[in-house]
Amino acid sequence: MITVENLSMDFTGKAGSAKALSDVSFAISAGEILGIVGKSGAGKTTLLRLLSFQMRPNSGRILIDGEPVDHTTSARALRRIVQQSATVFQGFSLLYNRNVVENVALPLKLRGMSRSQREEKARDLLNFVGLAHRARAYPITLSGGEAQRVAIARALVTDPKILFLDEPTSALDSQTSKDILDLVKRTHQTYGVTIVLVSHQIEVVRYMCDRVLHLEQGRIKRLGPIQKAPQFHVETMEQIWGMPDV
């Protein structure tokens, strides 16, 4: 469904240029939950932002259902492609001056849906994430876990084909994290959406993902299915593959 070919990205700034990704190639199949893991600065967020077309790579390309998306793609076509995905960001991403239901309904407003229709849809999603009672609250009044659930509701409101989650639980305590992850699992089962989940927590990807992509300094260190046996206790990245890395 999504094919990534030789993707590279570097940022040039005052401190010189930093290579965030080099020559990354892989594919994401429809309906899977792909985990992206790696240390801080490994390029996880960068890869996610390229996959969701929030920025363009320096080289390489991404194909959607075999169709390349590149500089020849028109702005309008690109917008339509972007709108088929949704992102839950690392950290707080709700808009402060809109209340919860307005935040969730915003992507529909951008698509021109009428107020009553979009708020109805938004309320359905708030029900799904268990926050219908907070519909009129402003984001500043939400707890971290609630804010993240609202962000997930907002991401789902447009029925995206693919959902990008960047460290959705890194700022939460373990019980709240588990609730959020179970919500993501339920989302996957209910809506059959493809999920790309970034995390630096091994336990999170082990709990969630079918396949894992391990990034190290902007390169793919390893990519493949992971060992899910619960009795198999993991402490290091290398162990999640189920056998010693050779």
Add this chain to the structure above:
Amino acid sequence: MFDWAFGTWARFGDQIIVGFVETFYMVAVAFSIALVLGTGIGMALSLCSRGGPMASPLLASPLAVVVNIIRSVPFILLLIIMAPVARALIGTAYGIYASMISLSVVGVAIVARLVEQAISDINPQVFHTARSMGVSRFQLVTEFILVEARSPLILGFTSAIISLIAYSTVVGVIAGGGIGYLALQEGFYMWNQPLMWVIILLMVLAVQVIQLLGSALARMVDKKGKSRKS
């Protein structure tokens, strides 16, 4: 104790009222123009700057230079520089309409800087979020920037109005009319001190009221600052 004030009011009340009406007329026209053009230019300044969400430094840099030049010319000199422009536009370099032209020019520059500042203070995450939703440029402005920055924008506009009122008192030198002209003519040239103090008092009052209204409005639309009940 305030006999002098009442005496002054009895003699100059009508002129003071006319002066204030003229001042507010000038400031209202100049601010309306500044609001539209200044907001547009301020957005261009911040959004098109290097590293901004619509980076095009070729547009932003010259614009920034022009805005800075306008802001650095003392207003009394700007009035003189703008005289030929006023003559070309409205046929005279004197009076209330000529004053509006110079006030608008400086107003645009002030508002542009305030808007630029308000936008660059927006959390970058807002732009990431907008982009992830596939917004158009128009939607980025109307649904994200103007909504998330509305409180600092209102405070900025309030202080722009107050600056314009201050500037408007200077236009007395080109017979620009307004309360400043009255203060200059009667208060300074005729050395009518009581009149001057009455005018100062009324202006302080007017500025206070405008600031209070602006601050209250900004606080009302801000949902970010303090916790609220749902």
